[in-house]
Amino acid sequence: MKNLKYLILSGAAILFSSCSTSDFLDEKPPLTVMLDQAVTNESQLKVGVNGLYNALQRTSTYGGAIPTLSDLLADQAFVSLKNSNRFALTRQTTLSFYVPFNGDIGGIWAGLYATIMETNNILANEGKIVDDASVDGTPEDYFAQARAIRAMCYLDLVTFFAQYPGGGNQDLGVPLHTEVKFGLAKPRATVAEVYDFIFQDLTTAKSNILSSSTQRKKMTLGAVNILLSRYYLAKKDYLNANLVSQEVLDDPNSTLLPSAQVINFWTAAGEASTEIIFEIDYNSVDLPGANDAIIATWWSGGTYKQNFVTKSFYDSFAANDVRKTRWYTNVGTGVDLNTYPDSPKPIDVKKYITIDKDVVLMRKTEAVFNQIEALYYTDPAQALTKLNTWVSTFRQPGYAFAGGTGPALLTEILNQKNKEFMLEGFRYRDLKRNGIGFTNPQTGVTLSPSNYQFQAFPIPESEMNTNDLMVPNPGYQN
């Protein structure tokens, strides 16, 4: 009987001692923190803002797809007949690239909104973080950077997925998310509302951002001003576009790229050039995916060697233009461009030739062109003068445009801009903003302002399927 008692007792003891089961079942993730504990002090705020730049590195947005598609969807670049299927639909004259289930378009939408969600997560703490002397910078500056990033994302979202102000369908902007609410469905704001929101973010950022910062890999006053100049151009507020562009040009923290430094601008040393206002950093331990980085599909020495610029683009450079053969060349690297099946043969872009090359999103020369474009609409004679001055001083000595000050001048301004900014994310925006249709000489793709594909990207199928409040863009089957 004694044994029995002991045994029952020990059995019970075993049963009950394991009864601190709540502790046993309480397992917190060891590598992450709870979301509501994410940003409680300035040090964590800094890490959070670093996370915003980390989000911008996505190859589905600024790290790859946006620079790539901004030119493939326009008139001076194309995907070779010999390709890996990436972006190959941009060749189709039936415009079958522009469909709601297109993965690249869906990636841009989702990637930009994911970045916006991260900025909203940071900005939710605005006003609650105290400045810590041991952490460099100030909370105001960090929040200003977050606003600038949010404004940039919304600006590109409304550029791709809606029409510009002054165009049609102005009630069809993009949904405005201002706080983190996973799964919330929001209706489309109007185009005007989106631009007002962008303006609010940019002006707040401008007053709070550290004006002395020369950190080219993060948002600075110069970046905010560039974004403002893009905003004003979009709104057709040419007076302010001119003024803000001049602020950028007057900014002592940056200098225009002179012709002598053109040859080295796209090298590793060029990443420190004072021409650059904002670039996304990559380095040997922080690389984009090898299959999706810009270098994967552009440049003949890359992996897939399939995206090129047109021969007519190359021929439009004068022989004494410093960019010819340096930035654009008909000599391949590691492969003979004449072996490509395209006719005429492709021309290589030698901007992104190492995988850790920082992606340049904003540089001082853009202010030159934004100013010139604004002047075209208010004082075309001055626009012509400035164009001639910049091109002949900085790129092609002796340049002088003889086509007058009419629409041909606008075409020339944008062509000169494209010569400079190919593969930097501009051509699609520029043609669309100015309502200029085109035909791609290599693929035959033709778009005019009356095509619904020219007016806006389709809203991605994944959004249409899950958001009852979403309205598709006209013309698309949704």
Place this chain on the structure above:
Amino acid sequence: MLILINIFAKNKILKFVNMNVKSKVLSAGVLFFLGGNVLLAQQDTITKTTEIEEVVLTGSYGVKQTAEQVSGASVKVSGDVLQKPAAVSIDGALQGQVAGFMSTASSGQPGAASITLIRGINSLMGSNDPLYIIDGVPVPAGDISGLLTTANALSNLNPADIENVEVLKDGVATSIYGSRGANGVILITTKSGRKGRSDLNFVSEMGTSKLAYDKFDMLNAAEHVQLMGMALFNVPNQTQYATLQDAVNAAAGPTFFDWNGTTNTDWYKEVSRNSPSFQRYNLTYSGGFNNFSIYSSLGYMQQEGLSRDSDFHRYNGMLKGIWDASEKLKMNFSVNLSRTNQIGPTDGSSFSNPMFTGRILSPTQALYAPNGSYNLDLFYLNPTFNPVAIQEANRASGEFSKILTSVGADYEIVKGLRFNSVFGLDKTIGDEVVFWNPDFGDGINAGDPNGNGNLYRTFSNRNVWNWYNFLHYNKTFNAKHDLSLSAGMEATRRELFSDSVSMQGTEAGSRKPYLSAFINPVDASNGITKSGLVGYVGRASYTYNKYLTLTGTFRRDGYSGFSDFYGNFFGAGFAVDFGKTNLMPDQFRTLKLRGSYGENGNTTVGPYSKFATYSSLGQYIGENAGNVASPGAGGVDGIYWETSQKMNVGLDFALKGKLNITGNIDLYKNDNKDQIIPVPVPSSSGIGSISKNQATSYSKGIEASLGLDLAKSSVFNWSTKFNYSYNDTKVTDLSGDPNPTANDGVKAFFPGHNPTEFYTRLWAGVDASNGNPLWYTDATRTTITNNSTEAQLSFTGKKALPTHIASWYNEMDYKGLKLSFLFNFQGDYSVYDRWAFVYDSDGTYANVNQMSAALYDSWTPDNTDATRPKIVNGGNRNSSANSTRYIYDADHIRLKTLELGYRFSKNALNIEGLKGIYVYVRGVNLWTYAFDKDLYFDPESNSNAFGNTAANLGVFDQTQPNLKQYMLGFSVDF
């Protein structure tokens, strides 16, 4: 790694954090340690025992019940039968032996993970693996590979050590196991020693293999040039080629294939072994005396795969002992050690997958360059991806070591009251390496400052411990009322640690797959997952007068990954054994009616999904960067248990008479509620989906088996067994979403549809007037269009889960000569070729080799009723977009195993010490008949690329094909 993409891939769910965690973490499975290593009474297959023996179902916490009292649906398979398929792992060996059980490998890669289903699909997003329990220790199934494409955890265990396997299918049998029992339970009993005997056995087996089913017909060099020429010529408005012959000449010219007119390389043959070999050796010792018995075994197995660089080795050792320490105390222990080495290439459309490249690389390309080295200037998607060269220079291998050990005790406190306790430990260590050489292939990192050559290493450590304690009470009142009560609790803890390192940059020509040979560390990361499970169990069983049994079970399960931890699960069952009453009709020898209802929970999600988390493990300019890691559980109630409610009615019978007819029939329905699915949400909110307990589905069907002795005498015996199962699985509710929820594998979930139903565009053939591709605009199939954007994605009426599974097993015995064979049939299901859009592409990929039908059966003005559209370089109006065009019916019959052997008895041999020798020849997958004449790949094809079972089923993913094997062996008993 270079990967070909399908541009119409659905918008992928984005990751927020730049975590380069390459390792696939095994989803948290609940592993319960279940008990009682009590000997099963030995059952001789010829003579019948008439005593009722108390049989303890191994693994059921030490619960004792007789066969008559069993009210659940279960099937027992003896170990001998499991030897025959020569399967690398247990799940493959059970195929065809149990009605309702389906197991197909994802790849012919030896050691590959498999998809195993008992009674259809019961979890949409979670694992559908049944719970495997070996001598009471739960063993994780599933894919344990981190870097390798696939590695089956069960392949660490030697089927030769198995005494028998019991498959538990219904609710009352499985609900006692709680979670993970939701998909069925497989109880494995290993062999034990027999008292008073001392037996030694040695088995040696070797064989060779071929492809089981392969009807790929690709073009030869001249035909490929012709196809390329046609494609170039057919480009609308092209002005380069005046005639077709001009285009063909250009295709053979330097701009394209640069063909010398004679080269005709059979790349698939070059990357394959002619006859992959197989060998197996096993030595076992079993014996015992008085109150101690022991079983030990040593084994070695090696199997080569079809790809020249694919190989698998396994070393096993096992020691098991049972000791009757005293009248009241019984102890047992077992230790199982194993090591597997798996070497295998990548899968899918990766350019370095030799099976894929071997198919599509143009035969116009020579294997060797003029100077004798490998040709690295191929006209291909990438010029340096010579698959033969890559097979020799690159390497992907993994070594998995496993220790499985258990200790148990059964103590009789007083008569009728027992205490049972078992503790088990399972540790698996994985060590994987992937090496890409710096000279060609994936290892070339153009423009990367870290240099050429890549090395990836992953080390993983899986620890599971499991402990349970039970009290059992058995008593018979008045010789009529049998009562048994059990109560207990168990706890499981599971930890997974994995560390990964990747390096880059090694000197040209280097073939050293070691960290020290590389100079730049590119990434180092780790993963940690810990989870805990607790269960409280109660069971009561009452038998009246030995013929009527009522059983009830209750289990309260807690899982650390759920918001509120706990769920309660009930089970109840009855059984009526007519044999013990006088109600049984004369023709029957035994007749038993069973019914049951039981509930299980399923864990499905990882242990941390319920938390909204933030991770600062990203980086930017050398500093930490923080990003949202997980949105956490959606819904007010958080995340909780998936519940599977199982109902079963069954009849077991045996008829009197010479034919010795036995059989059973079961009708079942599993209602699977509160299934966790990633519910798609607007991506404008920042994420693509949130996990919620939102879906319900059911799986119902019929299982029947019939066995008879067609002949029985001392000279000739022939027994035969039929198994048949019918299954209907459907999603019933996705909580109101009006649109189908897209899934990978070209499928979608939607109420009223089988979760494996294919969901894609509906192909409508070819326009005979101009060769345009045609699709139906929607599921009504009333309008046809030649514009792919107007072709809506629709349910196709074809699914990947077979409705009918049947098997026919025979054993014949003539004076010591034994013949056995097994046929399997799977019916009413389809398979999809994921990469057909590359080699059956109407010109989209004219630069790679195409199927023969792509040339001869494509539209030309002379061949207007072709099945394939006109070939146009760059593609013909998107004709190769996903559609039913690439779906084939997979109904088939397969001769799964065939064995002929002869047993030399002791007397015949007359050698001192030899008790017998058995010599045999055996074939596996010898013959396959597919009902669809157009099916060109193995009808048992699955992928392992996607995150859930439904997506992976029925997708041909260019994995290594299943093999047909021939082998010769002998088994010696000392």
